């Protein structure tokens with residue numbers, strides 16, 4: 064009896080001990096685990112994986128100039144949500160400002176197709192601004208030995224202004240580039256890989272076709288960054304198309320007036336536009352007009368619609384590009400991109416999903432439900448971010464930091480590694 068009791072006591076003592084021991088081991092293990100977890104995270108804040116994520120493959124680390132970190136940090140702290148990698152952008156942007164040099168070939172009469180812009184207004188103004196800005200900027204060098212890239216200053220918009228046919232344009236571009244090749248040693252070093260060409264008119268993209276190396280090797284900065292017309296995303300650069308000047312001031316903190324769900328008015332000059340108009344023309348929540356708004360209705364009626372709408376539909380036209388995207392951004396109406404095979408401007412820098420709705424053409428049938436499913440809080444966030452990106456789609460003369468010109472230069476800067484002399 065006694066022995067039994069003692070045995071029982073021992074057993075329970077033993078099991079208590081075992082429990083305590085198990086607990087102790089568990090505690091120890093979990094401490095080890097936790098400290099391991101935190102030591103992994105804290106002693107190596109940039110594990111190889113993270114580090115890689117911060118620096119895109121196109122930007123070798125040694126090109127990031129760390130001495131300029133502090134000057135750009137504040138700016139990017141505040142805007143971090145609209146960039147894929149705010150830190151990388153900030154560091155490289157500062158490095159670009161300090162170091163990037165472009166040589167402009169001096170050949171060609173400014174009174175014909177060369178050197179200077181045709182004009183800084185209209186829907187091809189982006190080309191004009193680039194031609195103007197590059198000359199006024201800190202990036203121009205008169206010393207080709209200092210240059211990272213070479214600009215071929217021939218303007219297709221000027222040719223257009225003089226009524227040049229597409230066939231002749233192709234020949235003029237070809238003859239001009241060939242004259243530069245025989246006169247200067249720079250093209251032959253890389254077969255044009257460190258050369259670039261800028262055109263906003265969609266005919267301009269085709270005008271490069273007469274000279275295959277221009278298509279294959281050189282950087283084409285174009286307003287028609289459409290994969291189905293030969294845009295090569297890792298090499299070429301999407302130039303935003305911006306109708307200038309804007310008729311009305313930028314939209315801002317104006318949510319109270321945005322009562323309409325969606326808006327589009329334009330020509331039915333593409334398959335997607337025809338479908339958009341056909342499916343939604345009578346809808347009471349989506350304001351879809353299958354024609355441009357007639358100026359006779361009243362002054363600036365079209366532009367004012369952008370102020371009163373939440374989402375502005377941007378379907379591709381006869382060419383995929385249109386000034387409608389930049390208009391939406393300017394007027395504070397969240398753009399809804401309805402397009403396939405289209406490289407959105409600066410999409411390797413800016414996270415378009417933070418300030419736009421990016422859809423494929425087949426989504427047109429579900430368009431209203433997709434927009435209605437976007438919660439109010441999400442819309443407010445998109446709109447807030449949209450206001451932050453406005454400056455990246457604005458042209459100025461002279462150019463200012465972070466404007467459209469600087470963004471294009473930044474894209475060129477990222478492409479300078481191709482080859483170096």
Ligand SMILES: *[C@@H]1O[C@H](CO)[C@@H](O)[C@H](O)[C@H]1NC(C)=O
Nearest residue numbers: 093096097098099100101104
């Ligand atoms: C490890 O750390 C991460 C990040 O701090 C945390 O989310 C996770 O819960 C931790 N895991 C454990 C088991 O503590």
Ligand SMILES: *[C@@H]1O[C@H](CO)[C@@H](O)[C@H](O)[C@H]1NC(C)=O
Nearest residue numbers: 128129130131157158161162
């Ligand atoms: C980094 O930037 C500073 C200031 O702009 C400049 O003086 C310096 O030469 C740059 N360093 C490198 C390695 O590019």
Ligand SMILES: *[C@@H]1O[C@H](CO)[C@@H](O)[C@H](O)[C@H]1NC(C)=O
Nearest residue numbers: 225226227228229230231232
């Ligand atoms: C094209 O070039 C040819 C030969 O120089 C010229 O005769 C013709 O007028 C040009 N046409 C246009 C539309 O520029």
Ligand SMILES: *[C@@H]1O[C@H](CO)[C@@H](O)[C@H](O)[C@H]1NC(C)=O
Nearest residue numbers: 244245246247248249250251
């Ligand atoms: C560049 O190469 C082409 C083709 O081989 C040649 O015709 C041209 O003269 C060369 N340019 C120079 C400046 O040597």
Ligand SMILES: *[C@@H]1O[C@H](CO)[C@@H](O)[C@H](O)[C@H]1NC(C)=O
Nearest residue numbers: 315316317318319320321370
């Ligand atoms: C909203 O619209 C009214 C009437 O057009 C205008 O007076 C007001 O300034 C607008 N509000 C904002 C924040 O833009």
Ligand SMILES: *[C@@H]1O[C@H](CO)[C@@H](O)[C@H](O)[C@H]1NC(C)=O
Nearest residue numbers: 339340341342343344345346
């Ligand atoms: C829109 O209304 C017009 C006129 O009533 C009609 O002819 C057309 O079929 C309607 N479209 C749709 C998609 O319902």
